[in-house]
Amino acid sequence: DIIPLIMPKGVEGIRICCSGRLGGVEIARTECGKYGKTSCNVFNQKIDYALAEVSTRNGISGVKVRISYSQNKKGRAISE
Template sequence: PVKIASVYQSASLIAQEISWKLEQKKSFRQICKSTFQEIEKCPYVKGIRIGCSGRLNGAEIAKTECKKYGETSLHVFSNQIDYAKAQASTPYGILGVKVWV
């Protein structure tokens, strides 16, 4: 077993939490806002990027939304980036969730 100081240190735990909240019919923007507030309390996390694709909030046409907070450079290899993806099953279909920390 590995001990983690905070849930927001691991991308896989964040992705699972977001997918669970989406299955509980919470708004993606509301989920991002609460996640970013929790990330502010973690001094060792520089930034986070959350992407969600599918029929968000039951929209007729699927779309992709990406929200970011802080520094999340995907082009520079000097930063250590943790990546995870998860799926949320809703009555409208499956939503894909991607998280970079």
């Protein structure tokens, strides 16, 4: 895995989801991978979210990335 090597200081977890007709198959599906802790149910945690779509011969494919940051004792996100 390359994700642990590229995770900067202060990042608690990364979640990456790819969806669409992956590999040119007939039925679309979603593949997700995660490293570390990525909770979307906590309101006081800083989470960055990015979405990208691409149009291919097989249709539209999308990638979603969520980066969850660590918090200090006071509940604030750690900044670099």
